[in-house]
Amino acid sequence: GAVVSQHPSWVICKSGTSVKIECRSLDFQATTMFWYRQFPKQSLMLMATSNEGSKATYEQGVEKDKFLINHASLTLSTLTVTSAHPEDSSFYICSASGQGNTDTQYFGPGTRLTVL
Amino acid sequence: GENVEQHPSTLSVQEGDSAVIKCTYSDSASNYFPWYKQELGKRPQLIIDIRSNVGEKKDQRIAVTLNKTAKHFSLHITETQPEDSAVYFCAAWGGKLQFGAGTQVVVTP
Numbered sequence: 001g002a003v004v005s006q007h008p009s010w011v012i013c014k015s016g017t018s019v020k021i022e023c024r025s026l027d028f029q030a031t032t033m034f035w036y037r038q039f040p041k042q043s044l045m046l047m048a049t050s051n052e053g054s055k056a057t058y059e060q061g062v063e064k065d066k067f068l069i070n071h072a073s074l075t076l077s078t079l080t081v082t083s084a085h086p087e088d089s090s091f092y093i094c095s096a097s098g099q100g101n102t103d104t105q106y107f108g109p110g111t112r113l114t115v116l
Numbered sequence: 117g118e119n120v121e122q123h124p125s126t127l128s129v130q131e132g133d134s135a136v137i138k139c140t141y142s143d144s145a146s147n148y149f150p151w152y153k154q155e156l157g158k159r160p161q162l163i164i165d166i167r168s169n170v171g172e173k174k175d176q177r178i179a180v181t182l183n184k185t186a187k188h189f190s191l192h193i194t195e196t197q198p199e200d201s202a203v204y205f206c207a208a209w210g211g212k213l214q215f216g217a218g219t220q221v222v223v224t225p
Contacts, residue, residue, distance in 0.1 A: 034212070034213070042217075042218075043205060043215045043216065043217050043218050044160065044205070044213075044215045045215075046212055046213065046214075049212060091157075093159060093160070095213075101148075103147075103148040103209040103213075104148075104150075104162075104165075105150075105213060107159040107160050107161075108159060109158065109159045110157070110158070110159055112157070
């Protein structure tokens with residue numbers, strides 16, 4: 001149990017376009033979802049926390065107008081990178097909690113974004 | 117906010133030897149400390165975790181210790197195998213996960 005999926009697994013886009021990444025909890029209701037960004041050879045950095053039906057809480061330094069997060073249901077959260085630029089190229093990983101302890105997070109497989 | 121420091125950044129060990137990774141945290145309110153193993157291009161995989169009401173936890177070749185007073189926690193891997201080679205991250209939870217910088221572990225046969 002406690003499976004989280006992400007789609008797409010990788011995406012290449014042109015500079016200036018927008019990209020949407022989906023994060024789904026497949027077999028449990030995710031009351032909270034988290035979005036992380038990981039640059040090569042670096043750690044995971046939390047971007048934002050979203051609770052179903054509420055506005056996301058963004059970490060300091062993360063532009064909320066650039067990284068749009070929607071958590072419309074207990075099994076789906078989306079991250080939209082608007083007007084993507086090469087510096088947005090990264091590995092984006094979501095996680096979800098809601099099964100068992102609220103601090104236990106289940107990670108998605110990640111999405112590799114490359115902006116040309 | 118929480119700050120997690122992790123050492124060493126790289127660790128090379130001979131197969132069969134032990135590996136130890138140490139982390140410190142700053143927020144005394146943090147109460148959950150997971151350890152993750154991440155292979156290149158893949159998701160972090162939870163390998164062991166410990167809560168603040170426990171001092172030590174073991175699962176086969178992996179053990180974690182927690183010293184709340186000193187705000188230290190450590191990962192111990194015994195009898196290392198080549199498949200243990202990966203990047204390991206510690207993390208601390210105080211309402212959200214704060215990750216350490218990671219340790220690249222290389223186990224040589």
